[in-house]
Amino acid sequence: MKRSDGLRVAAASLIENPLRTFLTLLGIAMGVTAVIFVVSMIEGLNRYMGEKVAKVGSSSFTVQKYGILTSHTEYAEARRRNRGIRHEDAEAIRRFASDVERVGIQRGWGVSPKYGSRSVSDVQMLAQDYDAYLIESPDIAQGRGFSQGEVQRGALVCYLGWEVADKLFENRDPVGRKVRLWGRGFVVNGVAKKQGSILGHSQDNFVSIPLGAFEKIFGSRRSINLIVKAKDPLRMEEAVDEVRMVLRARRHLRWDEEDNFGVITPDSLMSFWRKLTQMIFSVALFVVGISLVVGGIVIMNIMLLTVVERTREIGVRKAIGARQKDIRFQFLAESVMLCAAGGVVGVGLGWLLAYLVRTITPLPAAFPLWAPILAVVVTSAVGIFFGLYPARTAADLNPIEALGREAC
Amino acid sequence: MNDILLDLKDIWKTYDLGATSVHALGGVSFEARRNEYIAIVGPSGSGKSTLMNLIGCLDTPTKGRYLLNGRPVSEMDDNELARARNEEIGFVFQTFNLLARQTAQRNVELPLVYSGMPRSERVERATEALEAVGLGDRRHHRPNELSGGQRQRVAIARALVTRPSLLLADEPTGNLDTEMGREILSLFDRLHEQGNTIILVTHNPDVAKHARRVVSLLDGRIESDTGNGARR
Ligand SMILES: Nc1ncnc2c1ncn2[C@@H]1O[C@H](COP(=O)(O)OP(=O)(O)OP(=O)(O)O)[C@@H](O)[C@H]1O
Numbered sequence: 001m002k003r004s005d006g007l008r009v010a011a012a013s014l015i016e017n018p019l020r021t022f023l024t025l026l027g028i029a030m031g032v033t034a035v036i037f038v039v040s041m042i043e044g045l046n047r048y049m050g051e052k053v054a055k056v057g058s059s060s061f062t063v064q065k066y067g068i069l070t071s072h073t074e075y076a077e078a079r080r081r082n083r084g085i086r087h088e089d090a091e092a093i094r095r096f097a098s099d100v101e102r103v104g105i106q107r108g109w110g111v112s113p114k115y116g117s118r119s120v121s122d123v124q125m126l127a128q129d130y131d132a133y134l135i136e137s138p139d140i141a142q143g144r145g146f147s148q149g150e151v152q153r154g155a156l157v158c159y160l161g162w163e164v165a166d167k168l169f170e171n172r173d174p175v176g177r178k179v180r181l182w183g184r185g186f187v188v189n190g191v192a193k194k195q196g197s198i199l200g201h202s203q204d205n206f207v208s209i210p211l212g213a214f215e216k217i218f219g220s221r222r223s224i225n226l227i228v229k230a231k232d233p234l235r236m237e238e239a240v241d242e243v244r245m246v247l248r249a250r251r252h253l254r255w256d257e258e259d260n261f262g263v264i265t266p267d268s269l270m271s272f273w274r275k276l277t278q279m280i281f282s283v284a285l286f287v288v289g290i291s292l293v294v295g296g297i298v299i300m301n302i303m304l305l306t307v308v309e310r311t312r313e314i315g316v317r318k319a320i321g322a323r324q325k326d327i328r329f330q331f332l333a334e335s336v337m338l339c340a341a342g343g344v345v346g347v348g349l350g351w352l353l354a355y356l357v358r359t360i361t362p363l364p365a366a367f368p369l370w371a372p373i374l375a376v377v378v379t380s381a382v383g384i385f386f387g388l389y390p391a392r393t394a395a396d397l398n399p400i401e402a403l404g405r406e407a408c
Numbered sequence: 409m410n411d412i413l414l415d416l417k418d419i420w421k422t423y424d425l426g427a428t429s430v431h432a433l434g435g436v437s438f439e440a441r442r443n444e445y446i447a448i449v450g451p452s453g454s455g456k457s458t459l460m461n462l463i464g465c466l467d468t469p470t471k472g473r474y475l476l477n478g479r480p481v482s483e484m485d486d487n488e489l490a491r492a493r494n495e496e497i498g499f500v501f502q503t504f505n506l507l508a509r510q511t512a513q514r515n516v517e518l519p520l521v522y523s524g525m526p527r528s529e530r531v532e533r534a535t536e537a538l539e540a541v542g543l544g545d546r547r548h549h550r551p552n553e554l555s556g557g558q559r560q561r562v563a564i565a566r567a568l569v570t571r572p573s574l575l576l577a578d579e580p581t582g583n584l585d586t587e588m589g590r591e592i593l594s595l596f597d598r599l600h601e602q603g604n605t606i607i608l609v610t611h612n613p614d615v616a617k618h619a620r621r622v623v624s625l626l627d628g629r630i631e632s633d634t635g636n637g638a639r640r
Pocket residue numbers: 423430431432450451452453454455456457458459
C-alpha cells in the first residue's frame with residue numbers, strides 16, 4: 001500500500017467518527033492550549049519588559065540604596081547593611097570612573113500638585129540635577145525643559161507629564177503658570193510628550209523639578225539615586241564594575257563582603273524578570289507534560305478500543321491483502337493525526353486566548369513561530385509513542401480469528 | 409503455463425489444546441487445475457473452513473506441503489502470504505464482510521489499494537468489476553443500502569477485481585434466501601464459463617450441484633472426490 005493511501009484510510013476513519021475524534025483530542029488540545037497561552041503571554045511580556053521597562057540597549061543604569069530584592073531574607077539583610085548614596089559618591093564616580101560619561105542625581109517622591117482649586121494626587125515627583133536631566137533628555141512637547149542655570153540655582157520651576165498637565169489645566173496653556181507643591185509655587189516651563197502606559201501604569205503622571213529646589217526645602221541629607229551613563233553602550237559592564245569599585249572603596253568593604261548598595265542595569269532587570277518567568281514557564285511545562293501523558297493514555301485507550309471494535313475490519317483488510325505493516329501504519333497514522341490535530345487545535349485556542357487577553361487587558365502577548373512547530377512535533381511524538389502498542393496489537397491480529405469474531 | 413493451480417500433499421492442521429490436540433485436518437492431499445469448479449462438502453466440524461483458510465493463505469498448515477501456482481505457501485512469511493492473498497486469491501465470505509462505511513466502489517477498490525495501484529486505474533478497474541456483477545448503477549451505495557444478494561455481489565466484485573487465479577467462497581449463499589442464492593450461483597456459473605477457477609464450501613446439495621467436482625470431507629480427511637472427471 002502506498003503511504004498516501006494509508007494516510008487517507010486513517011484520515012477517513014477519523015472523519016467517520018467526528019465526536020470520538022473530537023473528544024479524544026480534547027485532552028491533548030487543552031494541554032497545548034495552556035502552554036501556548038503561557039508562552040505567548042511570557043514572550044509578549046519579555047519583549048515588552050526588554051523594550052519598555054528595562055530599556056535593554058540603552059547605556060545607562062541606576063545606583064541606589066537597594067538593588068532588586070527577591071526574597072524576604074535578602075530584604076532584611078539589605079535593610080541592616082545597606083548605606084544610602086550621597087552627593088560625595090556621585091563626585092567620586094565622576095572623578096575616578098573613566099568608562100562613565102555622566103553621573104546624574106535624582107530623587108523620587110509622591111506628591112499632590114495643585115493649581116488654583118484643582119489638585120491631582122499620587123503624582124510622581126522627580127527631582128533631577130542637570131546631569132540627570134541631560135541623561136533623561138525628556139521630549140518636551142510644549143514650552144521647554146530646564147536650563148543649566150535654573151537647575152544650578154535651584155529655581156522653583158518644573159515641567160509636567162502630559163497627564164498631570166491635562167488634569168490640572170484642561171484646555172488652558174500651562175506654560176508660565178504656577179503649580180503649587182508643598183505650599184510653594186513652581187513655574188511650569190513646559191509639558192513632556194505623551195508616553196502612554198506600561199502594563200497599565202501611566203508614564204505621564206509626573207512632575208519634574210530641579211534637585212536644588214528640592215534640597216532647599218528638604219535638605220540634602222537623605223539618600224539619593226544615581227543615573228550613570230556609560231561612554232560606550234558596549235562597555236556597560238566595565239562601567240558598572242568601575243562604579244562598584246569606587247563605591248566599595250569609599251565604604252571600605254573587604255573583598256569578601258557583598259555590596260551594601262544596589263546597582264540596577266537593564267540586564268539585571270531582565271535577568272530578574274527571566275528568573276520569574278522561567279518559574280511560571282516550568283510550571284506550565286509541568287502541566288503540559290502531565291496533560292500530554294494523560295492525553296496520550298486516553299488516546300491509547302481509545303485506539304485499543306477502536307482495534308477491538310474494528311477487529312473484523314482488520315480481518316477483512318488482511319484477507320484481501322493488507323500486510324502487517326499496512327495495518328500498523330494505518331493505526332499509527334490515526335493516533336498521530338489525532339494527537340497532532342489536538343496540537344493544532346491547542347495552538348489555535350492558545351493563540352485565541354492570548355489574543356483576547358491582549359485585546360481586553362493592558363497585558364501584551366507575542367506569538368513566537370517556534371511554539372506551534374514544537375507543539376505539532378511533540379504531540380506527533382506523543383501520538384507515535386502511545387499509538388505504537390494499539391497499532392502493533394492490530395497488526396498482529398490473526399486474520400482468521402479476526403474474521404471469526406462474529407461467530408461467538 | 410503449468411495447468412495445476414493447487415497442489416496439497418498430506419496437509420495437517422493440528423490445534424494444540426493443552427491436554428488434547430485436535431486434528432482439524434488429518435492428511436489431506438488434493439490437486440486443482442485451472443478453471444475447475446469444486447464444491448467442498450461435509451458435516452459441521454469436518455474441516456471445510458480450515459481447508460479453505462489454508463488454500464486462501466489465511467493460515468499455514470502444521471505439516472504438509474502446499475504449492476499455489478508452483479510456489480510453496482507453507483514456507484511463506486507474513487508479507488508473502490499477504491501478497492498471495494492480494495494477488496492470487498479472491499475470498500467471498502458467508503457474511504459478505506464489506507466495510508460498512510464505504511461505498512460499493514470503495515469496497516471493491518480496497519484490494520487494489522493494498523497492491524499499490526494508482527488511484528485512477530483503481531477506479532476504472534473497480535467500476536469494471538462492479539459492472540461485471542451487474543451493479544454498475546449501485547456503485548455509490550453503501551452496504552446498508554443494498555440487498556443481501558447485492559452485497560454478496562459487491563463482495564464477489566471485490567474478490568475478482570485483482571484478477572486472482574482462484575476464487576474461494578465459504579458458504580457464499582448461507583446468509584441469503586433461495587432466490588438471492590440462485591442469483592449468486594448463476595453468477596458463479598458465468599464466472600466459471602469465463603475461465604475462473606472456483607472453490608466453494610457448502611452444506612447444501614443443491615448448491616454443490618453447480619460444481620463440476622465435489623470433494624467430501626469427514627473428520628479432517630477426504631472421504632470422496634467425485635465429479636465430471638476433473639480428477640487425474
Ligand atoms: N482455533 C481453533 N482451535 C481449536 N480447534 C479449532 C480451531 N479452529 C477450528 N477448530 C476445530 O477444527 C475442526 C474443523 O473446524 P472447521 O471450522 O474447519 O469446520 P467446518 O467444516 O468449517 O464446520 P462448519 O460446517 O460448521 O463451518 C473443528 O472440530 C473445530 O472445533
